Amino acid sequence: MRYYKTRNMVTEACKKNHITVNGQVAKPSKEVFPTDKITFRKDQITQIITVLDIPESRVGAKLVDIYRKNETPPEAYAHLELLKLSKEHYRKSGTGRPTKKDRRDIDEYGNEIFDEDEENDI
Numbered sequence: 001m002r003y004y005k006t007r008n009m010v011t012e013a014c015k016k017n018h019i020t021v022n023g024q025v026a027k028p029s030k031e032v033f034p035t036d037k038i039t040f041r042k043d044q045i046t047q048i049i050t051v052l053d054i055p056e057s058r059v060g061a062k063l064v065d066i067y068r069k070n071e072t073p074p075e076a077y078a079h080l081e082l083l084k085l086s087k088e089h090y091r092k093s094g095t096g097r098p099t100k101k102d103r104r105d106i107d108e109y110g111n112e113i114f115d116e117d118e119e120n121d122i
Helices: 008-015 062-067 073-091 100-121
Strands: 020-023 037-044 045-051 069-070
Touching: 008 020, 045 073, 062 069
Parallel strands: none
Antiparallel strands: 020 037, 037 045, 045 069
C-alpha cells in the first residue's frame, strides 16, 4: 500500500511541512537512506515508517513492503476507528435543523448521562 496516491500529493505535503525524515522537515527532493525514519500525518494518524533498504529500480506496489517497516502504533489505528464510529453518531449533513422529536431525544440522552454521573458520585 502506498501512502499518497500521486507524487504531486507528496510534494504538496512536503511543502506544507507535514513530512519529516529523522525529525527534520523534508523537502520534496530529500534523499532517504536505509534506517531513516519517515514521519507523516495522514487521515488523522501520525504514521511512522523506517526505510529498510533502497531498491535498485522502481518496483510494483506489492513489493514495496520489502523495503520499509511500518512502526505506527496500533493505538493510532484504534483511534481512527473510534473517530469513524463517532462520525456516524452525528446527524447527516444537509438534514437541516433537528425536529422537536430529535431535540427531545437529544435532551433525554443528555439527562441519562448526567443521572449516571450523579449516581456514581454518591
